[in-house]
Amino acid sequence: MSKSGKKKVVIIGAGFGGLQAVKKLSQNSDLDITVIDKKNHHLFQPLLYQVATAVLSPADIAIPTRSLVGESKNVTVVLGEATKIDISNKTVYYQNTSTNYDYLILSAGARSSYFGNDQWAQHTIGLKNLKDALKIRHKLLISFEKAELSGDPEVAKSLLNYVIIGGGPTGVELAGSIAELSHQIIRDEFHTIDPALSKITLIEASPRLLMAFSPSLGEFAKRRLEKRGVEVLTGTRVLNIDEKGVHLEGKTIHSDTVIWAAGVQANAIAATLGAPLDRSGRVMVDEFCNIEGHPEVFVIGDIANYTKGLERPLPGVSPVAMQQGRYVAALIKNDLKNKKRKPFHYIDKGSMATIGRTDAVAEVGFLKMKGFFGWLAWLFVHLFYQVGFKNKITILITWVWSYIAFSAEARVIQDEVSAEKE
Amino acid sequence: MSKSGKKKVVIIGAGFGGLQAVKKLSQNSDLDITVIDKKNHHLFQPLLYQVATAVLSPADIAIPTRSLVGESKNVTVVLGEATKIDISNKTVYYQNTSTNYDYLILSAGARSSYFGNDQWAQHTIGLKNLKDALKIRHKLLISFEKAELSGDPEVAKSLLNYVIIGGGPTGVELAGSIAELSHQIIRDEFHTIDPALSKITLIEASPRLLMAFSPSLGEFAKRRLEKRGVEVLTGTRVLNIDEKGVHLEGKTIHSDTVIWAAGVQANAIAATLGAPLDRSGRVMVDEFCNIEGHPEVFVIGDIANYTKGLERPLPGVSPVAMQQGRYVAALIKNDLKNKKRKPFHYIDKGSMATIGRTDAVAEVGFLKMKGFFGWLAWLFVHLFYQVGFKNKITILITWVWSYIAFSAEARVIQDEVSAEKE
Numbered sequence: 085m086s087k088s089g090k091k092k093v094v095i096i097g098a099g100f101g102g103l104q105a106v107k108k109l110s111q112n113s114d115l116d117i118t119v120i121d122k123k124n125h126h127l128f129q130p131l132l133y134q135v136a137t138a139v140l141s142p143a144d145i146a147i148p149t150r151s152l153v154g155e156s157k158n159v160t161v162v163l164g165e166a167t168k169i170d171i172s173n174k175t176v177y178y179q180n181t182s183t184n185y186d187y188l189i190l191s192a193g194a195r196s197s198y199f200g201n202d203q204w205a206q207h208t209i210g211l212k213n214l215k216d217a218l219k220i221r222h223k224l225l226i227s228f229e230k231a232e233l234s235g236d237p238e239v240a241k242s243l244l245n246y247v248i249i250g251g252g253p254t255g256v257e258l259a260g261s262i263a264e265l266s267h268q269i270i271r272d273e274f275h276t277i278d279p280a281l282s283k284i285t286l287i288e289a290s291p292r293l294l295m296a297f298s299p300s301l302g303e304f305a306k307r308r309l310e311k312r313g314v315e316v317l318t319g320t321r322v323l324n325i326d327e328k329g330v331h332l333e334g335k336t337i338h339s340d341t342v343i344w345a346a347g348v349q350a351n352a353i354a355a356t357l358g359a360p361l362d363r364s365g366r367v368m369v370d371e372f373c374n375i376e377g378h379p380e381v382f383v384i385g386d387i388a389n390y391t392k393g394l395e396r397p398l399p400g401v402s403p404v405a406m407q408q409g410r411y412v413a414a415l416i417k418n419d420l421k422n423k424k425r426k427p428f429h430y431i432d433k434g435s436m437a438t439i440g441r442t443d444a445v446a447e448v449g450f451l452k453m454k455g456f457f458g459w460l461a462w463l464f465v466h467l468f469y470q471v472g473f474k475n476k477i478t479i480l481i482t483w484v485w486s487y488i489a490f491s492a493e494a495r496v497i498q499d500e501v502s503a504e505k506e
Numbered sequence: 507m508s509k510s511g512k513k514k515v516v517i518i519g520a521g522f523g524g525l526q527a528v529k530k531l532s533q534n535s536d537l538d539i540t541v542i543d544k545k546n547h548h549l550f551q552p553l554l555y556q557v558a559t560a561v562l563s564p565a566d567i568a569i570p571t572r573s574l575v576g577e578s579k580n581v582t583v584v585l586g587e588a589t590k591i592d593i594s595n596k597t598v599y600y601q602n603t604s605t606n607y608d609y610l611i612l613s614a615g616a617r618s619s620y621f622g623n624d625q626w627a628q629h630t631i632g633l634k635n636l637k638d639a640l641k642i643r644h645k646l647l648i649s650f651e652k653a654e655l656s657g658d659p660e661v662a663k664s665l666l667n668y669v670i671i672g673g674g675p676t677g678v679e680l681a682g683s684i685a686e687l688s689h690q691i692i693r694d695e696f697h698t699i700d701p702a703l704s705k706i707t708l709i710e711a712s713p714r715l716l717m718a719f720s721p722s723l724g725e726f727a728k729r730r731l732e733k734r735g736v737e738v739l740t741g742t743r744v745l746n747i748d749e750k751g752v753h754l755e756g757k758t759i760h761s762d763t764v765i766w767a768a769g770v771q772a773n774a775i776a777a778t779l780g781a782p783l784d785r786s787g788r789v790m791v792d793e794f795c796n797i798e799g800h801p802e803v804f805v806i807g808d809i810a811n812y813t814k815g816l817e818r819p820l821p822g823v824s825p826v827a828m829q830q831g832r833y834v835a836a837l838i839k840n841d842l843k844n845k846k847r848k849p850f851h852y853i854d855k856g857s858m859a860t861i862g863r864t865d866a867v868a869e870v871g872f873l874k875m876k877g878f879f880g881w882l883a884w885l886f887v888h889l890f891y892q893v894g895f896k897n898k899i900t901i902l903i904t905w906v907w908s909y910i911a912f913s914a915e916a917r918v919i920q921d922e923v924s925a926e927k928e
Binding site: 122123124125141142146147148150151154155160161162163165179213214215218225229232233270272273274275276475478481482493494496497498499501 | 544547563577585586636647651694696697899900903907915916920921923
C-alpha cells in the first residue's frame with residue numbers, strides 16, 4: 085500500500101498492453117499507479133516500418149506517455165529502466181531506486197532474438213524502436229547518396245543491396261516499402277546511378293510468407309512483392325551472418341544493410357520473476373494472466389506466454405496485449421469490490437499486413453481481403469487505432485500527399501557529412 | 507566547361523541563397539549545374555527553434571534538396587563537404603574528389619562563433635542545424651524527467667535552469683518557447699515537481715533586445731518575455747562559460763543547459779578563396795557579389811559581407827540570401843547573352859520575431875506590428891515562405907492543434923534510457 089493508504093499498482097512498460105491498463109485503472113481514484121518505461125513515449129509499433137522508409141516522422145507514431153496519462157492525479161510516469169522484480173517482497177527495482185506494489189502488471193514487451201546467434205546482432209539492424217527505425221532510414225538514404233557519388237554501376241550495385249530476414253508482417257511491409265522507395269520514389273532524382281539497380285531480398289525459413297495468415301494470402305503477398313522487384317526466398321535457412329553478408333545454403337548475399345525481422349524474445353526482466361519461462365523467455369501465465377501462486381502479479385502482451393486452453397500461445401500482436409491490458413485492469417477493479425475473477429478470453433479480430441501503396445492482405449475469421457480492399461481495411465484500422473487525434477490527421481495528410489506526389493517526405497539525414505569522416 | 511560543352515556552374519550550399527540560384531539556373535538547359543551540400547536537405551532555419559522546443563519534427567522544416575531540384579536533368583546534387591576552393595584553377599575539392607567550374611556560387615552559410623572563446627563551445631549548444639535542435643530538445647525533455655525522478659525541489663531547481671545567450675530573434679524566440687514548454691504546456695503532467703520551478707535567463711550584451719528592430723519593439727519583447735517568466739539581462743557581458751555555468755560580472759548562473767545564439771562566423775571554406783575577409787570570416791564582395799578580379803566567383807548570403815554603398819553590411823537573414831541567389835543566377839544567364847552586368851540592389855522587406863503563441867513583433871519600413879497582429883504577420887510570412895506544399899499544411903495543422911490543445915506533440919526522446927548508463 086502507498087503512503088496514502090491507497091492500493092499501489094506498478095506497471096512496467098507503456099506499450100499497447102500497459103497503456104490500456106493504466107488508462108482504465110486511472111479512472112479509479114482509490115488506486116495509486118506508477119508507470120515505468122525506458123522510453124518517454126508510447127510507440128505505435130505497427131507503423132515503425134514507415135519511419136524506417138522515410139514516409140513518417142518519429143513524432144507521427146510516438147506520443148509522450150505523460151501527455152496520454154500524466155494528467156490523472158493518481159498516475160506517476162517514470163522514465164527509467166526496470167531491471168529486477170522481487171516478488172517475495174513485492175518490489176520493483178529501477179534507476180538506482182525501487183518501489184513497492186500491491187499489484188504488478190508486467191508489460192515490458194519483447195526485443196529481437198537471434199536464436200542463439202547473438203553475434204549476428206552486430207551485422208544486422210532490428211526494428212523494435214525509433215532508434216532502430218532511424219538507423220535503417222539513415223542506412224538506406226546514405227546508400228543512395230554514396231552510390232550516386234561513386235558514379236560506378238558496380239559499386240552502386242553492391243551498395244544498393246538490401247536483405248530482410250523474416251517473412252512475417254514486419255518483413256513483408258519493410259520489403260514492399262523499401263522497394264517503393266528505391267525503385268520508384270527517388271528514381272528521377274539520381275542521375276549518375278539508376279536506383280532500379282537496387283536489389284531487395286526477403287528471406288523466410290518457413291515454406292511461405294505470412295505464416296499466421298491463410299496460405300492463399302501468403303502466396304498473394306509473395307507474387308505482389310516479386311512484381312515490385314523483391315526477390316522472395318521462402319524455405320530458406322540463414323546459416324550465418326557476418327561482415328561479408330548473409331550466408332545461405334550454397335550462396336552468400338553480400339550486403340551492408342541486413343535487417344532482422346525474424347524473431348523476438350521477451351524483455352530480460354522476465355527472468356527476474358523466478359517463474360517458468362518458455363523458449364523465447366516469455367513468462368508462462370495462467371487463465372488470469374497471473375504467475376503461479378501470485379494473484380497480484382500479472383504478465384501481459386509480448387512478454388507473456390498465454391496458452392491456457394489453446395493449441396498454441398496467443399500471438400505477439402497488439403490486439404492480444406490491448407485486450408489483456410483492459411482485462412487485468414478490470415480484474416484489479418473487481419478485486420477491490422471482492423468480485424470473483426473470470427478467466428481471460430481473447431477475441432481474434434484478424435490480421436493484416438500491407439505490401440505497398442494501395443496493396444495489402446487482411447483476414448478476419450473467414451473473410452479474406454487482398455489488394456486495394458485489403459489496403460483500405462488496413463488504412464481504416466490503423467488510423468482508428470492510432471492514439472492521438474492530431475497524429476491521425478497529420479498521418480492521413482502525409483499518406484494522401486505522398487500517394488499523390490509519390491514521394492517520401494521524411495527523407496532527412498539528420499547528421500551532416502564531413503569530409504574527414506567519409 | 508563540362509564534357510558536354512555546356513558551361514559548368516558549381517554551387518556550394520543549398521540554403522536560402524543556393525537554392526534560389528539553382529532553381530533559377532536549372533531552367534537554362536545550356537548550363538550544367540552541380541550543388542554540393544553536407545546536408546541532404548534544405549533547412550527552413552527560421553523555424554529551427556520550434557524543433558528545439560518539440561513543437562515541430564525535423565521533417566516538417568527540412569526538405570531533401572534532391573526532391574526540390576534533383577529532377578532537373580542538368581542539376582547534379584552531391585551530398586558532401588566542400589573543403590577547398592582553388593580559384594586560379596577554378597576547382598572545388600570535396601569528399602576525396604574535385605570538380606571544375608566556369609562559375610562558382612559560394613553560399614555555404616555560417617556557424618556559431620564564440621568571439622575567440624572556442625572552449626565555450628563544449629559547454630553550450632548552438633542552434634544552426636537539425637542536430638543542434640534535437641540536442642536541445644533532448645536536453646530539455648530529459649531535464650524535466652530527471653527532475654521528476656529526483657522528487658527533490660532543490661535538485662529540480664538546479665536541473666530546470668536554462669540560459670540563452672544572445673538577444674537577437676533566435677534568442678528571443680527560444681526563450682519564449684522554452685518558457686511556454688516548461689511553465690505551461692507540461693505543467694499538469696508532472697506530479698512530484700512543479701515545472702514552474704524552471705528558470706529561463708536570456709542574456710544580451712547590447713543595451714536592448716532585438717537590436718535590428720526599432721527600440722520600442724525591443725522593449726516590447728523584453729516586457730512580454732518577462733511576463734512569461736523569462737529573466738532578461740540586457741547590457742550584460744558573459745565573462746566565461748565552463749562546467750559550472752555562465753559567469754557574469756559579480757554573478758554565476760549555474761546551468762547544465764546553456765544555449766548559444768549570440769554570434770556567427772562564416773563557414774571555414776571562405777578562407778580558402780584567398781580573398782579579403784571581415785572579422786567574422788565573411789568574404790568581402792563587390793557590387794556584383796564577386797570577389798576582386800574574379801567575375802566568375804560569386805559569394806552570397808551569410809558567408810558574404812556586402813557593404814558596397816551601404817553604411818553597414820547587409821544582415822545575415824534569409825531575404826538577403828534569397829535575393830542575392832536570384833540576382834547572381836540572373837547575372838549568369840545575362841552573361842551567356844553578353845548583356846552588361848547591373849549591380850545588386852537589396853530590397854528590405856522588414857524583420858520579424860515571435861515571442862510566443864499569438865505574440866510577435868514585426869517591422870516593415872515605417873510600419874511596426876506587435877502582439878497578436880505581429881504574430882499573424884509572422885505566421886503568414888513563414889507559411890508563405892515554407893518550401894513544400896505538404897509541409898505548409900502539416901505545419902499549419904500542428905500549430906493549430908498545439909494552440910488548441912496547448913501541447914507540444916514532438917516531445918519524443920528518441921533514445922531509450924538504460925539503468926546502467928543513468
